[in-house]
Amino acid sequence: MHSVSNTESTILNLIQPFDAKTDREQIDLLQALGRILAEDIKSELDFPHWDNSSMDGYAFRHADLEEVEQLAIASQDIPAGSTEAPPLGKGECVRIFTGGMLPEGADTVVMQEDVEIVGVYLRLKAPSTKGEYVRHQGEFYRSGITLLSKGTKLVGTDLGALAALRCQTVPVYRQPKVAIFSTGNELVSLASQDPLKLGQIIDSNQYTLAALVTQAGGIPLLMGAVPDRQESLRSAIETAIASADLVISSGGVSVGDYDYIDRILAEMGAELHIQSVAIKPGKPLTVATFSSSLNNALTASGEKRCQLYFGVPGNPVSAMVSFWRFIRGAIAKLGGGNASSWYPQFILAQTTQDLHAQGRRETYLWGHLAWKSGRAIFDPVENYSSGNLISVIGTNALAILKVNQTYVPAGETVAIVQI
Ligand SMILES: Nc1nc2c(c(=O)[nH]1)N[C@H]1C(S)=C(S)[C@@H](COP(=O)(O)OP(=O)(O)OC[C@H]3O[C@@H](n4cnc5c(N)ncnc54)[C@H](O)[C@@H]3O)O[C@H]1N2
Numbered sequence: 339m340h341s342v343s344n345t346e347s348t349i350l351n352l353i354q355p356f357d358a359k360t361d362r363e364q365i366d367l368l369q370a371l372g373r374i375l376a377e378d379i380k381s382e383l384d385f386p387h388w389d390n391s392s393m394d395g396y397a398f399r400h401a402d403l404e405e406v407e408q409l410a411i412a413s414q415d416i417p418a419g420s421t422e423a424p425p426l427g428k429g430e431c432v433r434i435f436t437g438g439m440l441p442e443g444a445d446t447v448v449m450q451e452d453v454e455i456v457g458v459y460l461r462l463k464a465p466s467t468k469g470e471y472v473r474h475q476g477e478f479y480r481s482g483i484t485l486l487s488k489g490t491k492l493v494g495t496d497l498g499a500l501a502a503l504r505c506q507t508v509p510v511y512r513q514p515k516v517a518i519f520s521t522g523n524e525l526v527s528l529a530s531q532d533p534l535k536l537g538q539i540i541d542s543n544q545y546t547l548a549a550l551v552t553q554a555g556g557i558p559l560l561m562g563a564v565p566d567r568q569e570s571l572r573s574a575i576e577t578a579i580a581s582a583d584l585v586i587s588s589g590g591v592s593v594g595d596y597d598y599i600d601r602i603l604a605e606m607g608a609e610l611h612i613q614s615v616a617i618k619p620g621k622p623l624t625v626a627t628f629s630s631s632l633n634n635a636l637t638a639s640g641e642k643r644c645q646l647y648f649g650v651p652g653n654p655v656s657a658m659v660s661f662w663r664f665i666r667g668a669i670a671k672l673g674g675g676n677a678s679s680w681y682p683q684f685i686l687a688q689t690t691q692d693l694h695a696q697g698r699r700e701t702y703l704w705g706h707l708a709w710k711s712g713r714a715i716f717d718p719v720e721n722y723s724s725g726n727l728i729s730v731i732g733t734n735a736l737a738i739l740k741v742n743q744t745y746v747p748a749g750e751t752v753a754i755v756q757i
């Protein structure tokens with residue numbers, strides 16, 4: 339049985355990130371949320387593009403204050419968007435509005451609340467500092483400097499900055515394609531209209547895994563449920579390898595007589611790197627790779643090879659924990675994400691209830707993480723059956739008890755990973 343950390347590093351070492359030159363596409367900025375940059379982004383524009391006022395008020399040359407008590411107000415004003423203001427004369431000021439472009443000769447703005455108008459003259463009621471209320475050209479960003487680095491996963495704030503700098507389209511890595519199929523004679527598709535017979539259950543893993551793959555930035559290719567028959571499973575595995583960068587099957591990886599996945603993979607000549615992990619839930623986990631000759635035989639020429647096969651347990655929560663702990667990072671690395679995105683981020687939280695584990699495997703207990711008076715508080719669920727996917731509803735974190743750690747009393751801190 340492999341340790342969790344050994345399994346994590348084995349998986350990440352097997353993943354070869356996409357090629358930034360070939361595995362990429364140029365997409366519209368509006369489609370780019372959550373996508374990963376395949377290139378450093380630079381702009382030819384400075385930001386701000388030109389000196390402008392950050393207040394409604396008056397623009398003037400600060401040095402003029404040494405010579406005159408009051409400034410003559412120019413007749414033309416400068417709203418945002420105006421480009422017609424003449425250069426500022428000596429001893430003059432000009433009415434300007436927020437976002438208005440500073441006229442030539444002006445270097446400072448005074449807020450209208452801080453002035454007194456006397457006829458056509460302006461007096462400052464308070465001292466002013468040179469450059470005040472001016473947003474200078476290039477002060478926030480200088481053209482040619484890297485704005486966002488390759489490997490960045492784009493968030494909303496990035497999109498606004500890219501738009502401001504006129505990046506209509508962005509180069510991003512293509513999204514990893516992840517084939518997903520379930521295994522089990524008991525499984526019925528959610529789409530089926532037939533009444534459930536005794537012994538049958540709905541194939542819920544298909545939905546969980548599709549959603550988690552999407553959340554992780556991949557494209558799920560849904561292949562449905564495959565019965566526990568060797569020929570059917572082998573042909574499903576072959577189809578999956580041929581069509582995707584990664585494969586996730588659920589079920590059939592434990593020690594039961596109908597758990598065929600590892601046997602079939604071995605018969606196909608796959609290399610089985612991991613077959614079980616000291617993690618609870620999620621002990622049976624198969625991680626396999628295929629030789630390039632097998633990949634080539636199954637994959638249309640010119641297509642990318644399938645990098646990794648994950649056989650996750652059928653128990654619904656076990657499948658989720660396997661995904662969160664091992665597959666999420668693999669998708670991030672494959673898809674070009676920064677190294678920091680390959681690993682879960684752990685934080686410490688205080689548990690509201692006693693936490694128990696058997697201690698033989700690293701144990702993941704799901705619950706709800708909240709911030710109360712600035713402290714991270716973890717509220718565990720009551721029932722930890724790996725078949726109880728209902729208990730996962732509303733949870734957002736896993737508490738982790740290391741091997742040999744059997745008890746964390748209420749009020750103590752525990753390592754948490756957000757899900
Ligand atoms: N003698 C032993 N038995 C088991 C062991 C063991 O070490 N010795 N390990 C247990 C653990 S731990 C797990 S986890 C499960 C994993 O089993 P499999 O991966 O082989 O999965 P299945 O047997 O096919 O199914 C398990 C369970 O999950 C339900 N299931 C399966 N697929 C789906 C799906 N797509 N949607 C919803 N539910 C699904 C299935 O009906 C079973 O109830 O093995 C233990 N056994």
Ligand code: MOO
Pocket residue numbers: 617618619620621622651653655656724
């Ligand atoms: O590893 Mo299993 O997931 O404990 O039920």
Ligand SMILES: [Mg+2]
Pocket residue numbers: 589590591592593594596597
């Ligand atoms: Mg089984």
